[in-house]
Amino acid sequence: MNFPALLAAVIGGLAVLLLLAGLRMVQQYQRGIVFRFGRVQNRVRDPGLRLLVPIADRMVKVSMQTVVMSVPPQGAITRDNVTLTVDAVVYFRVVDPVKAMVNVRDYPHAILQVAQTSMRSVIGRADLDTLLSDRESINAELKTVIDAPTEKPWGVLIERVEVKDVALPDSMKRSMSRQAEAERERRARVIAAEGEFQASRRLADAARAMVATPGAYQLRMLQTVVDVAAEKNSTLVMPFPVELLRFFDHLTRTAPAEPAPVAAAPHDNGYPVPVG
Structure with missing residues (x-):
């Protein structure tokens, strides 16, 4: 083999290697962020086989899936001065991969820190009865407070926040x-x-x-009387009917009066002598 043919084969092999080195696979749940000589490119690479400029480009893949992150138990004091321990779970996902990679370093850890501090502040503004009976309002307020500093500057959307458990002291x-x-x-x-x-x-x-x-x-x-007799008592006391008393009273009032007795006239010897 002559030298020009060998050189062409070497150059062709190097070109194939460079081409293969520039190929990247982006999964369906991912987006690719390309840095060209350290500067981020505005165009985000969609899922599929993508070709990069060898040596000049570097791709970072960002997951767009919803991440479930547990917030460890945190000690807090309610508005009515009750000390308790609360843990929660946060659901979030990346909506702007460029901001998530450029504006913040290790965005899951940053979201965890924001969730911990926000949970203490929200619980400090609520009393114990509200925390135990109205979890929905507490969760909604937590979502709003955590989402405010994360969505626009970091490109992360807080989808849901749930308070899992509230541990009270034994005395409480x-x-x-x-x-x-x-x-x-x-x-x-x-x-x-x-x-x-x-x-x-x-x-x-x-x-x-x-x-x-x-x-x-x-x-x-x-x-x-029938109900009392059904109990098989040995003694049964019958009340005297009031109507019967009223009947006798009415009968005595309507009966004819008897004639009055005649008084006896006195005799000469002192003994009474019947008259008539």
């Missing part, structure tokens, strides 16, 4: 247990009093109905 747990027990007892007393009030109103209505209908009183008394 005992106090809340006593409070819940007292609340349940109060509700039970209120329900019982309401039931007694409704029962008394019904009894008053029934009494007025019996007064208007005297026979209803006798029927009720007979029903009570």
